[in-house]
Amino acid sequence: MRKRETGQGSIRGGRRGQALVEACIGLALMALVWVLMTHVCYMRINHVRTVMAARHAAWLAGHKADTASSLGNFFNSQDAAYAGVSSESLAISAMGKSWSGADASAVRARVTFGVTLEQLDDTNTFPFALMKAELPFMPSLILTNYLSVDSQCVWPADVGNTWKDKSEAFKGVLSELINELGGVAKWIGSLFT
């Protein structure tokens, strides 16, 4: 049987359709890069949103208001479902050293956007526990590192309590005295360690 000839050689060595194949591969790669880069941009933009939201949440927490309400102001309505806010008390003194015995003098708010470890533990909502699956050689936690961003901000606690009441003032002075004595003791201790 006679070989089917082409202008440039055999079928295996032929280049008919090569541009199409290259275009397919190139477009696929470009699509992949595009998706990855879009994700990167998306997460970076939301990272900036988290730092703004964290400030607002910390401010709300400092004024003893509900911090959850801050998310809707900074994320698009659909994205807000993937944003979470948490707050914790922070015991600090004017010396800058935390003192466990003191009343919380500051509050820390943390805003997370994306898939978090807490969500991975939840089997009811997306992305389900399946996201906890680890590929061989895949370091743990790396998935959430890629899929979530977070920011935190600290605000003075109980901003509204400016000791307008006499009892609050004297209680505050006593608490502050204990706090600072503890802070000084800890600071002195830190000089020797």
Next chain:
Amino acid sequence: MNIIAKIKRVRQDTGGSVLLLSGTMMFLVVIAVLLNGDMNRGVYERIAAQNAVDAAAETAALWEARGCNLLQHLNNLHYDGNKILFIAESASLTGCAAAIIAVPVAIAAHIWPPALAAANAAAVATCTLCTPAPYIDEGQEYFATAINKCQQLAQNLFPLLTLGYANSVAGEAGADDLTQVIPEYLGSLMDAGGVHWDGLDAVSSAMGFLPSAVDVHAVPLTLIGDDKFFEFGVKTQEGEGLPWKTPDWWNTMAQTVYPAAKAECQLPGFDFSSIFNSIMGDDRGDKWGWKDKYYRGNPGYMTWVAGKLTQDEVAGLGRLRWLYSDSTSGIEDSEKNHLYEKETLNPEGIKLKVPAFLALASSQVEGDPVVSQTDNVNAEGKIIAVYMPLPSYKNPTRGDKLLIYH
């Protein structure tokens, strides 16, 4: 096939050109996205610096307000205490005035025994009422001194608490060490202005030797007081009128009435003189009465500064020199520093960085300032529009436009 033919064939070969084009496009997309990432990083750092300084300003305002309210509570306590003591001492001195009459009557009653018991009772009652007068007067002196000492302590301590807490909160909120931020920031400012000063290196090193026991994250640009660093802006004021100051006629009356009553109550002819001889206090002479001070004033506004250090750019983009215009590009220096700053201290060449940021925030205490007495203690700290502590901003107004370099 000779070499020339091979080269000719390669030149004519169009295979892989689409992939090459795709690869180039992907590379450009990646670079664009990485640049975008750097820009995001800059925006993020700028916001983080502002968050930290806002938190510092509100903390400062909170502790200033607390200091004001504490001083006001102590003013009120002083005021109320003085009021009660004035009434008590006036009553006691009235007893003294009555004793001046009652004791001679009791002595005279020995002539007519039926009246002796009643006269003695009246004399004992008035002398007893008179007895505490000098003790009350002296007690008031101790009371006023104690209150003023507490206020003086608060006046000195609260600026330190304000400074310390604002600094601590700014650090926890993400502000970097200002001793490093300021030299970096000054370097970028000078670079943008085309000024190069080798001494900046020395300044940077010197600041690095500052005591590291307490990290400096936020500092006030404003000196609160007029003449002292970080004074609270609340000062002592001489009290006018009751109950801060007893009237002159009242003091004279006390100076006259008490010694006279004491002499009468201790007269040997009075049956109970031995008792009053032992319990009546010394005459206070010209110390009768009081003229107290209270605290008055307002901390005013404060402007705080905190910052973020320079950050390395994403993925080593600084090594792509074509991204950064050098001196041959024709682009002015001032245009080059919008996103990146040149690492002037690096003699090896150009290194791009996300610049250092400084952020400002101002706060003040609102509500009634510290006054002599009020039923409504209501000082509160607020964040306000940025006021710069410059001579031209001695009397700033809201909405003043300020040039702040970032």
